[in-house]
Amino acid sequence: MSLSIHASLDYWFEQPTDVLLQIEAAAIPEQVIDAAHIDITPTEHFARVASHDMIGERIWMRVQGQLLVDYRATVRIERVLDNCLNLPLVAPHQLPGETVQYLWSSRYCPSDQFETFVATEFGGTEGGAKIVAMRDWIAGHFAYVPGVSTSETTALDTFVKRQGVCRDYAHVMITFARAAGIPARIASVYALGVEPPDFHAVAEVFVGGEWHLVDATGMAKERDMAKIGIGRDAADVAFLTAFGTAVMNSQSVEVTAA
CATH class of the missing domain: 3.10.620.30 (C8orf32 fold)
Structure with a gap:
């Protein structure tokens, strides 16, 4: 099974704010990332760090004003399935x-x-x-x-x-x-x-x-x-953690069979 994924976020930060983002499918043996791309509006700081138990990644950002995130990926599921x-x-x-x-x-x-x-x-x-x-x-x-x-x-x-x-x-x-x-x-x-x-x-x-x-x-x-x-x-596992005040303008997730 392959999944086509599209997630988009639109948030507003009145003050400079540290944000931890986790929305990308993890690159792990049970699933293969055939294609992936993430667009993020310019930020004061951007750094990738390992997620919990080294499964996936989080992104540290420091942002002010509008934050737009657009993530698209095709993921092939290869995990062992048992009853x-x-x-x-x-x-x-x-x-x-x-x-x-x-x-x-x-x-x-x-x-x-x-x-x-x-x-x-x-x-x-x-x-x-x-x-x-x-x-x-x-x-x-x-x-x-x-x-x-x-x-x-x-x-x-x-x-x-x-x-x-x-x-x-x-x-x-x-x-x-x-x-x-x-x-x-x-x-x-x-x-x-x-x-x-x-x-x-x-x-x-x-x-x-x-x-x-x-x-x-x-x-x-x-x-x-x-x-x-x-x-x-x-x-x-929060997809977005803001260490300050955040206003959500919109967000959407679409998952279809690729």
């Missing part, structure tokens, strides 16, 4: 070192508060089967409702409201998995099938010795996603 249902659990003592940090609670994913619920609700399954059960439980108990969550909403808040958007679904999925002793992290992606079209967030879980993307909203399939970056939760 999560059949993948075994990796025992904690056998986990690779880089997965360990994704076993613990984080700012938006208080997994230590869900251990009893997860053990009761999903105790009869293991490994990939448990992940599928969690995904289906979330899909069956939550409603996709834009505007009901904010940048402060945690997985616990979403669990109570039973409403949210993609990042909220991902946070709950991650929280459930960690509460069951399965490493889980968030992935920002470009994906086919997202409505309305936008930057998308999904969970990524470590089962069967590999990382697998899981979208509890049901909108996107693992074969149809191009990964931008990963992290502990949404705080690590």
Whole structure:
């Protein structure tokens, strides 16, 4: 599968502001960047730095006035696709070192508060089967409702409201998995099938010795996603972080099959 991606941003900064941008598809073994180009209005400072766990890149900028960003890419997805249902659990003592940090609670994913619920609700399954059960439980108990969550909403808040958007679904999925002793992290992606079209967030879980993307909203399939970056939760994968006041004039995302 190849994806054609077009993302554009239009922001205004009244004062000189440091900005961290992360919107480019990551150049990693599971996906090949066949073509890519990014146009950014002139900035006072521009520097590329590695993203979380060296997956993808971020761009540091110092800007004032209007910031226009236009990103276009064609990405060929070549990741190994397995049915999560059949993948075994990796025992904690056998986990690779880089997965360990994704076993613990984080700012938006208080997994230590869900251990009893997860053990009761999903105790009869293991490994990939448990992940599928969690995904289906979330899909069956939550409603996709834009505007009901904010940048402060945690997985616990979403669990109570039973409403949210993609990042909220991902946070709950991650929280459930960690509460069951399965490493889980968030992935920002470009994906086919997202409505309305936008930057998308999904969970990524470590089962069967590999990382697998899981979208509890049901909108996107693992074969149809191009990964931008990963992290502990949404705080690590924001597409634009402004260290000051920013005004969004417009932004758009378009993903089609190439």
